[in-house]
Amino acid sequence: MAVIPVELAGRPYEVRVDGGLLADLPKQCGALLRKKRVPIITDTNVAAKWRETVGASLEIGGFEPRWLVLDPGEGAKSWVNLERVTDWLLAEEVERGDHVLALGGGVIGDLTGFACAVLKRGCGFIQLPTTLLAQVDSSVGGKTAINTAAGKNLVGAFHQPSLVLADLDALETLPARELRAGFAEVIKYGILGDRDFFDWCAANGSAVIDGDRKAREYAVAQSVAAKARIVAEDERETTGTRALLNLGHTFGHALEAETGFGERLLHGEAVALGMVLAARYSVRRELMGDNEAGAVTAAISSAGLPSEIAALGMDATGAKLADHMRHDKKMDAGTLPFLLLRGIGEAFMAKDVELEDVAKFLDSQLQAN
Numbered sequence: 001m002a003v004i005p006v007e008l009a010g011r012p013y014e015v016r017v018d019g020g021l022l023a024d025l026p027k028q029c030g031a032l033l034r035k036k037r038v039p040i041i042t043d044t045n046v047a048a049k050w051r052e053t054v055g056a057s058l059e060i061g062g063f064e065p066r067w068l069v070l071d072p073g074e075g076a077k078s079w080v081n082l083e084r085v086t087d088w089l090l091a092e093e094v095e096r097g098d099h100v101l102a103l104g105g106g107v108i109g110d111l112t113g114f115a116c117a118v119l120k121r122g123c124g125f126i127q128l129p130t131t132l133l134a135q136v137d138s139s140v141g142g143k144t145a146i147n148t149a150a151g152k153n154l155v156g157a158f159h160q161p162s163l164v165l166a167d168l169d170a171l172e173t174l175p176a177r178e179l180r181a182g183f184a185e186v187i188k189y190g191i192l193g194d195r196d197f198f199d200w201c202a203a204n205g206s207a208v209i210d211g212d213r214k215a216r217e218y219a220v221a222q223s224v225a226a227k228a229r230i231v232a233e234d235e236r237e238t239t240g241t242r243a244l245l246n247l248g249h250t251f252g253h254a255l256e257a258e259t260g261f262g263e264r265l266l267h268g269e270a271v272a273l274g275m276v277l278a279a280r281y282s283v284r285r286e287l288m289g290d291n292e293a294g295a296v297t298a299a300i301s302s303a304g305l306p307s308e309i310a311a312l313g314m315d316a317t318g319a320k321l322a323d324h325m326r327h328d329k330k331m332d333a334g335t336l337p338f339l340l341l342r343g344i345g346e347a348f349m350a351k352d353v354e355l356e357d358v359a360k361f362l363d364s365q366l367q368a369n
């Protein structure tokens, strides 16, 4: 088992990465569960695969699992569900010192975490991430949120979990497309700050996707360790360090907005394309050589992720995509900070990027091929 500490002053917690964790909950987290009744929030897809294992493991430990099963998908991160979850937790008589289990991907983790942040001004929760994306990114670091009509993740709170149990077995039931999308966030840690890890991802991406257990454990543990370091340094994203985690997200967000935030382009796929675009735009600005952008494109494409926006078949112009960026929540006093690269492993925040230039660059990418 890999155990990665998240060192936050006064609120440290562990991320454990291994197989068999969901079948071993009393041992893994029983000490945090003060009452017999244990509230668990999940979605129907995850429940279909994991409810039996999780329920049985808690019952063997003498606990009584209590379930709230929501419809899957990004739409679950809503005001309506926030009300539903908090009302349910209140009916379950959850107290501040109790822990709620969030069993699922980033959607369930973000929604449950936010509900726990506001329930009685904050109760405990444990992340049981079941997607690769959630294991390497969303379950660690305490960002919680719901979406509103104005955009994604615009209402939320920082609320750290007490424990994260990343069970590699959960990845066995994850659809391959979701697995690949999560791998984009794994490669991201290499591109933003660790050349050696990038090289490892480029060489081992297909092993991770194809199910090699050792490769998966290494990928998840290395990613979590990178995220834990960044979060410990800049928990509330105030110094610029944590903002590096948004590499590829500004371009990616514009693509998601253009394609409707849905099945057409998953978040991780948009991040993959966004990282390719950030690398190529860095070349345009003569920050690094074309070969570096080529290596980013090759690593992403060899993991089965999309790497060319021209292939998306969008009816969009560069100006239209750049316009989506104007509504980005990272907009600061009229300028949009952009994460660019001085090389693989050397991301930095540029504050002098003109959206008109980005639009011209995007036009060239849309017309490529």
Ligand code: NAD
Pocket: 043, 044, 045, 046, 049, 072, 073, 074, 077, 104, 105, 106, 107, 108, 110, 130, 131, 132, 133, 134, 137, 138, 139, 140, 141, 142, 143, 144, 152, 153, 170, 171, 173, 174, 175, 178, 267
């Ligand atoms: P998700 O939670 O929607 O899960 C993807 C799909 O896989 C869903 O249909 C889900 O039901 C299904 N699923 C989950 N685990 C499964 C399993 N083991 N077996 C079978 N099916 C399974 O999506 P996601 O990619 O995990 O998370 C995306 C969300 O995460 C977005 O809302 C994004 O904003 C958020 N996010 C948050 C942070 C953060 O720091 N809080 C970081 C990155 C992303």
Ligand code: GLY
Pocket: 137, 138, 140, 141, 143, 242, 245, 246
């Ligand atoms: N996924 C971005 C962050 O946690 O800051």
